[in-house]
Amino acid sequence: MTLLQKTEEREIVPNGKIDTYPVIRIKPSPRWVSLQLNVLWEYRELLYFLVWRDIKVRYKQTILGATWAIIQPFLTMVVFSLFFGRLAGIPSDGIPYPIFSYAALVPWTFFSNGLQNSSQSLVLGANLIKKIYFPRLLMPTAAVVGGIVDFGLSFAVLLLMMVYFGIVPTVNAIWLPVFLLLALITSLGVGLWLSAMNVQFRDVRYIVPFLTQFWMFATPIAYPSSLIENPLLRAIYGINPMTGVVEGFRWALLGTDNPPGATIVVSFVVAVILLFTGAFYFRRTEKSFADVV
């Protein structure tokens, strides 16, 4: 049974480049682990490909394709306009209710989809986790970042609606990327917590729909935060980082006359705390992912 010749003479030292070998020590990780941001940078190409795969595959074999990215927030806007705008007569800071709610639904959809996808990312990618090493942080990150394309599509519709309603964006619109970043940080922060928990406790799958639903109503999407008049209370409202995002979007695009200064600061602080605690929790539990998932 000789499938090939036995290999006899072989150079023991390949290329003589011994000194250039990277040395890795594999050992149990300590209780407090570093975030390994440098490793993330090393693996940026993989992050790019994971995002690219997510986007490429998302609307395969659907009839409506990427239109789904628009339908989701748009139909919600229609429902909100009917029930909250028309029937309940909820105020909208002097802006037509449809665009008032849609301007909030665009970043909200980005956030909630990112949250859902990232919380499922590790479990759905179990096969990858069990078979190959790479920084696991890439998976939930790719799931959130992949939502940018959907965001872009629904944002384009927002611009069309602004033309329709004759609303000219203010110069504050240059701040939009900051608010988008805030939504991304929040989504990723919560996504890291939930994805790591989901590996061990599949309860997360049942929690996420509730969580996003409650969170949606805790965010001034269907109603303006100007309902809260006390400025201190409004700043506290910013503890929900999505308040900062939504208020920011409306302020930057539609020119609602209340710059969300204090709220935004509170929102950013909370979002960054979420991101860092989430990342540490993730890194701490990461070592057992391949064994448990």
Added chain:
Amino acid sequence: MSDIAVRAEGLSKSYQIGVTQERYRNFRDAIVESVTGPFRRVGRLLRGDSYGAAEAHELFWALRDISFEIKHGEVVGIIGRNGAGKSTLLKILSRITEPTSGYADIYGRVGALLEVGTGFHPELTGRENIYLNGTILGMRQSEIKRKFDEIVAFAEVEKFIDTPVKHYSSGMGLRLGFAVAAHLEPEILVVDEVLAVGDSAFQKKCIGKMGEVAREGRTVLFVSHNMAAVENLCTRAIMLQGGTVRTTGSTSEVIKFYSNSMENIAQTELRERKDRKGNGSLRFTNLVIRNSDGAITDSIPCGDNFDIEINYESQTSDRLKQVSVSATIANTLGENLTCLWDEMSNPGELVDLPPNGMLVCHVDSIQLIPSTYYITLNLRNGGLLADKIDSAAQLTVLDGDFFGSGKLPPSHLGSFLHPHRWSVSETVEGV
């Protein structure tokens, strides 16, 4: 020192396995547990402890205090029976999972090949999957671009490179997956059983490629059940047993040792065997093989009938409602060849059994070629594994008059004999 590629020192890995049976002594305990359990689990969750929702009680050491050194350019085979810890060792060395204690130093880039086509997405085309899979395996984009044509040619999928992989035949998918992996250029390559997939032509090609890699002077760690492949590829071998290094040395020595150890273990009395699995509600106590004349033996001529008689004991004196028994026959390399299993041959008949008794399996005309085999016993009681003993007995198949012709084919032409008959008829042209 500097020519060391991998050095492992006291590597150990334990898993906590959930014990689900006999945990609740009574109904009240079960109720209390169901109320307090969630709180305890949430507490564990928030502390970031591992091991999930399972109630962990028992430690299982998959690896225990493994130490070895591998030099650059060595091709090392890792062998051992199922559950010896081979895969766990590879997973640690490829950083998929962490050791519980000990460490391993790795000098050089590691390419791990634990599966062919990891991360392939069926909706993406062959071209797209090459890039995706290559990146996942740790190749740079520029590197993939450079080797792209070579990969496609190796996989022989030129015509379908822009077709979604879901339309590929399984063979094409495997070829493409291996082609990408084969073009990795790490200093240290870690390979698990991937060669056990695909048709024999493909396997040959894979082994050929592995040999090429080895000749280029790279370090290869190779886990396989295929002793022929290990023997051909590897200069050195490490044998694992029960999570520890049993022996290391030249490949031929280690393989010999491995075959002998299989023999020794099968000669221990079943009652004395400690290496058993299962909850122990039933135990195998004895096994004998009787030939067609009713005499106890351990060797049967091929083509003959024989009986396997297995005694068992129960912990209680209750009659057994539902029992399932199997005897798996494996060759000396640990490859399972066939399984004699009541649920397949006569399901639903082993009901209402005495607490202590003898199960008999009658085998008609054994079709295995003359060689040495090992029988693994497996006993289930009420759906749960009660007892399992690997290599419980040795069975030697002797030369016999299988075909009634007094002749047998040479052993390299197959593992099985099959009753058959050739005949000829004339073909008339134009019909």
